[in-house]
Amino acid sequence: EVQLVESGGGLVQPGRSLRLSCTASGFTFGDYAMSWVRQAPGKGLEWVGFIRSKAYGGTTEYAASVKGRFTISRDDSKSIAYLQMNSLKTEDTAVYYCTRDRSGWYGDLDYWGQGTLVTVSS
Amino acid sequence: DIQMTQSPSSLSASVGDRVTITCRASQGISNSLAWYQQKPGKAPKLLLYAASRLESGVPSRFSGSGSGTDYTLTISSLQPEDFATYYCQQYYSTPQTFGQGTKVEIK
Numbered sequence: 106e107v108q109l110v111e112s113g114g115g116l117v118q119p120g121r122s123l124r125l126s127c128t129a130s131g132f133t134f135g136d137y138a139m140s141w142v143r144q145a146p147g148k149g150l151e152w153v154g155f156i157r158s159k160a161y162g163g164t165t166e167y168a169a170s171v172k173g174r175f176t177i178s179r180d181d182s183k184s185i186a187y188l189q190m191n192s193l194k195t196e197d198t199a200v201y202y203c204t205r206d207r208s209g210w211y212g213d214l215d216y217w218g219q220g221t222l223v224t225v226s227s
Numbered sequence: 228d229i230q231m232t233q234s235p236s237s238l239s240a241s242v243g244d245r246v247t248i249t250c251r252a253s254q255g256i257s258n259s260l261a262w263y264q265q266k267p268g269k270a271p272k273l274l275l276y277a278a279s280r281l282e283s284g285v286p287s288r289f290s291g292s293g294s295g296t297d298y299t300l301t302i303s304s305l306q307p308e309d310f311a312t313y314y315c316q317q318y319y320s321t322p323q324t325f326g327q328g329t330k331v332e333i334k
Contacts, residue, residue, distance in 0.1 A: 140323075142271075150263075150271065150314055152323040166321045202270055212318050213261035213276035220270055 107131040107216045109203045114221030117193055125188040127203030127218060134184035135159060138206035140214060141177060141188050143199035153201070156186065158209030166211075171197075193225045229253050229317050233326030239334040246302040248329045250315035255295045259319035262291055262300045265328075266311045274313075275300070305331070 113125040127139065140155035154167035156177045165177050176189040186203060200222050204214035230253040240246050250260065258278040263271040273282045275291040278298055288303045302309055310333055315326040 149328045150265075150316075150325040152316075152325065168322050207276065211321070211323070212259075213273060213316070214263075214271075215273050215276070215282065217270040217272070 109218035111203045111218045111221040114223045116224045122191045127186040129184045135181035138211045139186040140204045142202045145199045198225045231326040237330040241334045244305045248300045250298045252296045256317045256319035261316045263314045264311045
């Protein structure tokens with residue numbers, strides 16, 4: 106059974122940093138791209154970025170709203186994807202979902218974690 | 228960036244009704260479209276991908292169609308468990324973008 110479990114969310118002050126982790130199980134983690142999607146309270150879904158599988162160079166792409174502040178990485182030996190969030194702003198407050206892309210390149214998101222809440226507030 | 232416009236933003240329907248939600252892309256996306264269902268307090272769930280391919284385990288009352296810029300999600304006979312918010316997503320190009328969502332409520 107495919108499982109994605111996010112951790113690391115919480116309350117953080119504006120300008121500070123936070124790292125989210127996504128621990129995967131039930132599939133060969135290294136074969137798939139992994140994405141992060143967020144949802145601000147009462148709002149819709151916003152794609153944050155993804156990291157491709159090593160077979161596709163492990164390259165990353167990001168939404169303009171987070172580019173230069175957020176970094177996605179992966180540790181295939183531990184089946185974990187990370188979202189490093191720096192210079193956090195109040196508008197980054199959201200539930201952050203870790204998702205699996207259908208392929209190693211990127212694509213539709215066939216599995217989702219339960220989400221972790223990040224609150225940016227002073 | 229490709230903009231995704233969903234309509235309607237909300238609808239009221241009864242159990243057994245046929246429901247149609249549309250999603251229009253600002254440019255052609257070559258069927259690189261997925262539909263997700265989200266219930267309150269839960270993560271979204273993939274329903275369809277490649278515009279019309281049903282994800283494993285999803286009931287056959289859900290179907291998708293379309294091409295080019297215009298796509299449709301149809302629920303042939305609405306069930307009590309289908310009351311939720313539905314999102315389309317294009318993955319033709321980055322940044323991947325979602326529609327604003329359609330909330331399906333009980334009439």
